[in-house]
Amino acid sequence: MQLDSFNQGLMSFIERSPTPFHAVSSMAKELLSAGFIALDESEVWDLKPQGRYFVTRNGSSLIAFTVGDSNQGVRMVGAHTDSPCLKVKPTPEVKQKGFFQLGVEVYGGALLNPWFDRDLSIAGRVTFLNAEGRLASGLVDFKRPIAVIPSLAIHLDRDANNGRAINAQKELPVILTQLGENEDISFREILKAELRETYPGVEVAKVLDYELCLYDVQPPSYLGLNNEFIMSARLDNLLSCYIGLSSLLDAINDDSKESEKQPSSMLVCSDHEEVGSQSAEGAQGTFLLNVLERLFPDAQQRGKVISGSMMISADNAHGVHPNFADKHDNNHGPLINEGPVIKINANQRYATNSETSSIYRHLSEQLNLPYQSFVVRSDMACGSTIGPITASNIGVRTLDIGVPQFAMHSIREMIGSKDAHTLFRVLARFYQESNLHINNM
Known part of the structure; x- marks a missing residue:
């Protein structure tokens, strides 16, 4: 080759x-x-x-x-x-100031700063009950950017460039969408809809659990004046x-x-x-x-x-x-x-x-x-x-x-x-x- x-x-x-x-x-x-x-x-x-x-x-x-x-x-x-990545927690829903967020857990020794301000998606394995009440697992990949961790503006954090540590519990929940005043949403319902789209004809009665990772949707690419490098x-x-x-x-x-x-x-x-x-x-x-x-x-x-x-x-x-x-x-x-x-x-x-x-x-x-x-x-x-x-x-x-x-x-x-x-x-x-x-x- x-x-x-x-x-x-x-x-x-x-x-x-x-x-x-x-x-x-x-x-x-x-x-x-x-x-x-x-x-x-x-x-x-x-x-x-x-x-x-x-x-x-x-x-x-x-x-x-x-x-x-x-x-x-x-x-x-x-x-x-x-x-190393960010994994979605089992009960991830966080609702603050009209935003629907997901709590995440750090997997492995990840460099955390580069995760801010990236176009993120979600993928992994979901286990569910089908219409017959049987357990099944399937892979999902939203593929498109659906989540982000915005940085705090420098004006509100003057020490941001002075080696400030990241608090994984407080600062890493990802924003998924905005909610109306009386609107509610369940992450498992989102997964149920995604499973139905991924596996047409499969009836998903209930999502039981999952192992899901956040990832950057930017594809791998050559880099350098002469394509000397690969970024991914x-x-x-x-x-x-x-x-x-x-x-x-x-x-x-x-x-x-x-x-x-x-x-x-x-x-x-x-x-x-x-x-x-x-x-x-x-x-x-x-x-x-x-x-x-x-x-x-x-x-x-x-x-x-x-x-x-x-x-x-x-x-x-x-x-x-x-x-x-x-x-x-x-x-x-x-x-x-x-x-x-x-x-x-x-x-x-x-x-x-x-x-x-x-x-x-x-x-x-x-x-x-x-x-x-x-x-x-x-x-x-x-x-x-x-x-x-x-x-x-x-x-x-x-x-x-x-x-x-x-x-x-x-x-x-x-x-x-x-x-x-x-x-x-x-x-x-x-x-x-x-x-x-x-x-x-």
């Missing part, structure tokens, strides 16, 4: 995926189109050699895999489907989901490779990374282990396969911001458009070791593609990823890597227009690599 085609596909995928539920739905459609078979965890699986399969959990996490040569282990790529919401980490999916499909569709000799390949896209991964569908849950147990039911064989496997945890990295270059170690400041970033931390906040790093470096050099390395300043705290969680849960050797970006956890983030495609090419090669063995002298 060429660079511009790849980037256009990335931007389209992100625009279609305002929530983890929508991201998983989009990926599932791509996998079905590529000949993958959807599995159900509640059923017995009959897996065939050279088969292509995927399974979802909670509608917000997905694992896709191929059944290859088990003697070569499994080539795994991991990412996460969630992004949710680059952390739908970017890595798209890279992982695209590289998997590219690798298995390579006609130059004999499919029966290919290693098993796996894409793991987990929810709830931004809040610690501690859920049934998060990386700290059992989803990946359960799939591996079904793919390799014999414990002895499974242990052997995992010992020959490798996981690449793909999650974006901090590029050097030109206005804040001192926030980086001088020798480990990743530059935008200079290649993916190998992430290293002595305290295991990243799972990279010298061998997994060397494997990635070797694959990149074979393709004549650039890469960089990142170590956080020694006087700053380091974030983490699903890499160490996965490595410790199943005992697989792991590499942490990511595309460098600016404005991580903002409502709108920025990457270079070359780096994602570079990582895509290396991961496609990784999925096909038959020998990851390193001789110990």
Whole structure:
């Protein structure tokens, strides 16, 4: 896949995926189109050699895999489907001064200032009773701008530019509409109407609950005099989901490779990374282990396969911001458009070791593609990823890597227009690599 085609596909995928539920739905459609078979965890699986399969959990996490040569282990790529955002509270209605507002809860470590004065919409999953009194769930996406958090004028807040903190309880309720003097409105009734429009012919008797996110309706776009950059919401980490999916499909569709000799390949896209991964569908849950147990039911064989496997945890990295270059170690400041970033931390906040790093470096050099390395300043705290969680849960050797970006956890983030495609090419090669063995002298 060429660079511009790849980037256009990335931007389209992100625009279609305002929530983890929508991201998983989009990926599932791509996998079905590529000949993958959807599995159900509640059923017995009959897996065939050279088969292509995927399974979802909670509608917000997905694992896709191929059944290859088990003697070569499994080539795994991991990412996460969630992004920091504002979520609608269960009883959200706030009515003040004639305005109908929704109370929101901050999900993850969001940068809050950029959420003000944006054209916001609402999307997510709604669970309801149908006309027969049965439970059902469906995805909704209002798509058009229906909400806003207006800033307070500088004249009424002279300290606004002096580092004032945001009170999430008081200052983040979004304005949805204005009400007449005796007018009343229920958010669940609004959702009921939206469900009926989304699913014509489905009678919604009662909305019971929902998981809904606010999001910015501005679509992804190129930026820069020469289209050097891409601006978008949710680059952390739908970017890595798209890279992982695209590289998997590219690798298995390579006609130059004999499919029966290919290693098993796996894409793991987990929810709830931004809040610690501690859920049934998060990386700290059992989803990946359960799939591996079904793919390799014999414990002895499974242990052997995992010992020959490798996981690449793909999650974006901090590029050097030109206005804040001192926030980086001088020798480990990743530059935008200079290649993916190998992430290293002595305290295991990243799972990279010298061998997994060397494997990635070797694959990149074979393709004549650039890469960089990142170590956080020694006087700053380091974030983490699903890499160490996965490595410790199943005992697989792991590499942490990511595309460098600016404005991580903002409502709108920025990457270079070359780096994602570079990582895509290396991961496609990784999925096909038959020998990851390193001789110990």
